[in-house]
Amino acid sequence: QVQLVESGGGLVQAGGSLRLSCAASGSTFSSYAMGWFRQAPGKEREFVAAINWSGSSTYYADSVKGRFTISRDNAKNTVYLQMNSLKPEDTAVYYCAAVRIRTMRDPSVVGSWGQGTQVTVSS
DSSP: OOOEEEEOOEEEETTOOEEEEEEEOSTTGGGSEEEEEEEOTTSOOEEEEEEOTTSSOEEEOTTTTTTEEEEEETTTTEEEEEEOSOOGGGOEEEEEEEEOGGGTTOGGGOOOOOOOEEEEEEO
16 A cells, blocks of 8 residues: 655745645555645545556646646656646645546545645735
């Protein structure tokens, strides 16, 4: 089972950028598709982005398309989320997870979560 540690969150003004990182343990990281999810206060956890095992295919929620970029470095067992043009509505705790491509948008089927990293965007 892959264990995950997210980092890189913080407080940023609207229009700013942040890069989140998710470090994974285990030698099987490169065989997993990976996803980012977020959960705002009082809201359900939602899909943000996903990337297949090789990095050749990426997928995004409509709300972040064109602003966020997911990438991975299998040599470093790390997946990234570059977030540009941030908006106050992007404020949430961000989580990464191993996913299956056919169910990548459904957080209820994710087996385990890291502790998450807080992103706060001020207006």
